Amino acid sequence: MKASLRTLILVVLAVVLADQGTKYLAVSRLTDALEGQSGLARISAFVTEQNLDNDPPQEGGRRRVTQAYRLIEDYWHFRYVENPGAAWGMFGGLPDAVRKAFFPLVSLAALAFIFVMYRRTTPRQWLARTALALVMGGALGNFIDRLMRGYVIDFIDWHWRNQPGMRWPTFNVADAAICVGVALLLLESPKASRPEPAPAAPLTESPNP
Secondary structure (H helix, E strand, O other), X not given: OOHHHHHHHHHHHHHHHHHHHHHHHHHHHHXXXXXXXXXXXXXXXXXXXXXXXXXXXXXXXXXXXXXXXXXXXXXXXXXXXXXXXXXXXXXXXXXXXXXXXXXXXXXXXXXXXXXXXXXXXXXXXXXXXXXXXXXXXXXXXXXXXXXXXXXXXXXXXXXXXXXXXXXXXXXXHHHHHHHHHHHHHHHHHHHHHOOOOOOXXXXXXXXXX
């Protein structure tokens, strides 16, 4: 296996495992969906239990989200949120059947595009390769959510003392990997657009007078 593909697989796998692992912790600690379960039953419940916030309300359903965990009071909380849309909840109001078909297809197209971009990089573009691998890992982590549940689990809540307009949209590890990857690509882009210096002309001996 080429070193470039090995790097891609390792980074993507690390992001996906961190993303799904923290989402499992979010379901375990911020909802009651896994209470009374143990071993493989907890994993099964994590994969199959849905609509834990009961939004939209279902007949006989109940809100299974517990109290948020305050890591840093007034600034950083963990709270369980189900996002049926894209980033910042965009297109979350689409009909259920349309949304569940639209987002996986868009995710697959994005993953294919990122992979093509990665294959076009050179060994010297190690920063761009790392960035694209982070973006692919984040996209794949959220794609797994959409495939299993039809929505993405978010749980990281950053805000400033509950002031209006001072709350960042709730996000997850996959979102963080995508943001870091995009930031690294922006740092790399000026280097990519800078022309390579022309090689110096070889010195030639002047003829004797």
